[in-house]
Amino acid sequence: MQTTFRTENLSVFYGKYEAVKNIDMNFPEQSVTALIGPSGCGKSTFLRSLNRMNDDIAGSRITGKIWIDGKDINAPGTDVIELRQKIGMVWQRPNPFYKSIYDNIAFGPKYHGIKDRRKLDEIVESSLRKAALWDEVKDRLKQSALSLSGGQQQRLCIARALSVNPRILLLDEPASALDPVSTAKVEELIIDLKKELSIVIVTHNMQQAARISDYTAYFYLGSVVEHDKTDIIFTNPTNSNTQEYISGRFG
């Protein structure tokens, strides 16, 4: 089934402060959308609202709508756990559970009711393969996830998100804490994963946005100034403010 995912006139407030303003954005299937813009312009706030992570922040509220497959994710009665199964998230700093590599991946499927050991083994292997980590960890699945390097931990967190078959993956600067080799692996992985998913990524790295994304949205002061195909944003942006930002003249 095709997944449709979009925001409609979405604003996000912290108290009276409007951190994200009236955003209409569509995230096509099998594509990567990069969110770029200077610090404090609302990228992470927008990203977090897409799977209701802002619910946990006191004083935060939204207006407008976020639609997945025609359903409003903030409608009363929405099962937030199920929602986050469909819309997974990976943070800037790898945050594996204090558990074995195997149990990090099996946790979500078990929570959602899968008990059969063989089925769990399959999910663990396929998730680690999709995250390009299987070959590095297949002989040490019972070891603590914290024994992995930072780059491996981040791919483990991606595998953990994949273990429950999400349709959308939200990535908040997933490579900014990683060395160049690990960054390249995560970038390759993102390009590979978009065959199955729609991916939204916040990044401060312009080269990274240009390398891996199909669409780019430039945020400034809570608004989307320009949102277009990545080639256009990076070669022929309409807005002078976008041009200045991507060429490193401010931000």
Ligand SMILES: Nc1ncnc2c1ncn2[C@@H]1O[C@H](COP(=O)(O)OP(=O)(O)OP(=O)(O)O)[C@@H](O)[C@H]1O
């Ligand atoms: N929990 C919070 N409570 C109050 N204000 C917040 C909170 N989180 C973010 N803000 C404010 O909302 C605005 C947008 O912040 P946000 O973190 O979304 O920006 P960003 O573009 O992701 O920044 P960065 O690139 O530095 O991560 C900023 O002015 C920030 O201070």
